[in-house]
Amino acid sequence: MGNYDALLILSFGGPEGPDDVMPFLENVVRGRGVPPERLEEVAGHYLHFGGISPINQQNRDLIEAVRPTLDVPVYWGNRNWAPYGEETVRQMRADGVRRAAVFATSAFAGYSSCRQYYEDIARISLPDGPELVKLPHYGDHPGFVTAMADRVGDALAELSEPDARLVFTAHSIPLAHAKSAYESELRRSAELVNRALGRTQGWDLVWQSRSGPPQVPWLEPDVCDHLRKLDGPVVLAPIGFVSDHMEVVYDLDTEAVEVAAELGLPMARAATVGTHPAFVRVVGELMAGPEPVPCSLETCPQV
Incomplete structure (x- = not known):
């Protein structure tokens, strides 16, 4: 499978109970000066559904769908909630992973949808590996x-x-x-x-x-x-x-x-692509494709 010996699915994360909601949202907006009343409003959206975001279970479902299509181990890490990316990368290092493809659960260019994942990769990378390589955008795949x-x-x-x-x-x-x-x-x-x-x-x-x-x-x-x-x-x-x-x-x-x-x-x-078989195959096809070239600042600017 290309030159990778593992896959890391890197995602946003979400709360899995009412007590998680505010700590999760504080992680999301840290350093952005979002007013407390806006956080309370968004917290209400999560509490409307019992304080549970669907995203974590959907990432588990995607991993289970992707795993049988690959011949390398599949890991999962998040930006804003457990399992945190940095914890996952430490486990990957302990497991002997040397070079992993990173599939972000966001298909398009942009700061939050792409550039921030590069920042996440830089933040969670360890001096002694594994090397983490972000796969390209796939909205037109x-x-x-x-x-x-x-x-x-x-x-x-x-x-x-x-x-x-x-x-x-x-x-x-x-x-x-x-x-x-x-x-x-x-x-x-x-x-x-x-x-x-x-x-x-x-x-x-x-x-x-x-x-x-x-x-x-x-x-x-x-x-x-x-x-x-x-x-x-x-x-x-x-x-x-x-x-x-x-x-x-x-x-x-x-x-x-x-x-x-x-x-x-x-x-x-319409439903999102989720675990549609054609979407599941995208992951392996990106891993088998050309060596990814990091996005330019024009495509995915830093802000």
Whole structure:
């Protein structure tokens, strides 16, 4: 499997009980000056679901799906919650791992979605190894596109509206960060998915989950604002996420569903790629591909 003797799946992390919620959120926003009232608001989203983020179990599911497709051991580490990446790398060293591929659970360019994973790798690396090599973005990989197209197709069938408006969603970011290739990569991926479905209808790319002070401009329109401008059936496709974690199940399955109900708008939400077999194969194909070249600061700028 390429020149790697292990795989590290590196992810965001999430709380697994009510007592974890605030410590987890404090890890996420450390040093960013986020006001306490915003933390309390986001904590409410997690507590709405019992204080448990779906992301950790979904990472376990992905690992179990990936493991049989590889001939190297698979490890898992997080940025903001257990299992922490630094603990995982110490275990990898103890196990004799020399060079590991790092698969980030984020498919696109950008600071939080890519550059910060490079920073994580630098932070958790040990002087005596193992060497950690981040695999490239994969939002336009045929496996990702196939998996997303299948998920959208299932939602269109559920809605029984083949001509429904297709609205792709991704995490909003500050405009100051949007100079990266983040938006252009998302648009390319959305176009590839639309083409894979054989659709000639138009589609939209909108944003969700913005945070921070209101005076700081972020990518718009917000998904709920956009829904209020539509007058026909719609399928929401969270293309910017690889699993149905908290921002998907709250911002889309809770808030957006409430808006659609208020408007009387027929709507279905496509699943994320998750453990779709075509997506699972992406990991091994990236590991077997060319030696990754680190992203430039133009593609994934430091902020």
